[in-house]
Amino acid sequence: MGVRPLGLSAIELLESLPPELVSAVTEALKSLGLSPGDPLDDDHLTKIFREVSRSLGKARAYQAFREAGVVRGITRAKAFVVGDAAVGKTTFCVKLATGRFKEEYKVTVGVDFYTLDLISGGRLVKLVLWDLAGQERFGLVRPNFYAGSCGGFIAFALDRPETLRSVPGWVREIEENVGRKVPAVLIGTKLDLSPSLPEASNIAEELDLVGYVPVSSKTGENLMRAVRTLISACVNI
Ligand SMILES: Nc1nc2c(ncn2[C@@H]2O[C@H](COP(=O)(O)OP(=O)(O)OP(=O)(O)O)[C@@H](O)[C@H]2O)c(=O)[nH]1
Numbered sequence: 123m124g125v126r127p128l129g130l131s132a133i134e135l136l137e138s139l140p141p142e143l144v145s146a147v148t149e150a151l152k153s154l155g156l157s158p159g160d161p162l163d164d165d166h167l168t169k170i171f172r173e174v175s176r177s178l179g180k181a182r183a184y185q186a187f188r189e190a191g192v193v194r195g196i197t198r199a200k201a202f203v204v205g206d207a208a209v210g211k212t213t214f215c216v217k218l219a220t221g222r223f224k225e226e227y228k229v230t231v232g233v234d235f236y237t238l239d240l241i242s243g244g245r246l247v248k249l250v251l252w253d254l255a256g257q258e259r260f261g262l263v264r265p266n267f268y269a270g271s272c273g274g275f276i277a278f279a280l281d282r283p284e285t286l287r288s289v290p291g292w293v294r295e296i297e298e299n300v301g302r303k304v305p306a307v308l309i310g311t312k313l314d315l316s317p318s319l320p321e322a323s324n325i326a327e328e329l330d331l332v333g334y335v336p337v338s339s340k341t342g343e344n345l346m347r348a349v350r351t352l353i354s355a356c357v358n359i
Pocket residue numbers: 205206207208209210211212213214224225226227228229230231254255256257311312313314315337338339340341
């Protein structure tokens with residue numbers, strides 16, 4: 123079956139799904155505040171996919187989206203998340219993977235993994251985020267975890283401008299350990315606590331990064347924008 127052109131509306135999606143999925147998707151549309159005639163973009167489709175996955179499981183949700191012609195396959199990619207200690211890397215990953223905001227600070231030991239499913243350009247992208255410990259004492263183990271990344275995120279905290287000054291060091295560590303230059307997106311975290319820092323854009327440009335996106339893992343602001351900025355640079359759809 124062919125892939126739906128962009129601009130598929132909510133009602134067209136409902137019509138193309140197997141009947142047993144209609145109630146789960148209708149619920150998802152309602153919770154997103156979408157009306158039947160509204161065009162659906164990749165962010166909407168991603169949220170609908172997650173809702174359907176929650177009620178029916180990921181395998182069934184994928185099968186249904188495939189049958190409906192919304193997706194035509196799966197793309198897998200690995201991305202690192204690096205930056206100084208306590209800038210909010212784990213919180214960023216947890217919010218993206220589960221929708222929950224993690225209030226407490228628990229130091230990451232070595233590495234953690236989070237899988238993020240999103241719809242992009244007619245494919246289900248399974249992005250595995252490798253959340254690397256930022257504390258200095260993990261500097262010796264961290265290099266083991268970069269191999270095979272298509273790119274990733276470099277995080278600094280907007281309320282601690284000194285963490286922005288560490289970014290060139292992170293770029294060097296990435297290049298040394300991935301073995302080549304890969305796309306990286308600079309994220310300024312905790313936008314809910316502090317305004318964006320204009321110099322971050324210049325630093326991203328000077329270091330030849332893919333872009334700079336200020337984000338808040340508390341409110342969710344710009345999180346998907348950051349992910350899509352990376353996906354469009356590093357995942358071959
Ligand atoms: N208000 C607010 N707090 C945040 C945000 N992101 C992270 N935090 C808080 O910052 C603290 C540290 O966050 P972590 O995600 O654990 O930090 P980390 O970068 O993973 O730290 P390491 O694992 O030591 O490298 C936690 O208390 C989070 O709740 C945000 O966007 N807004």
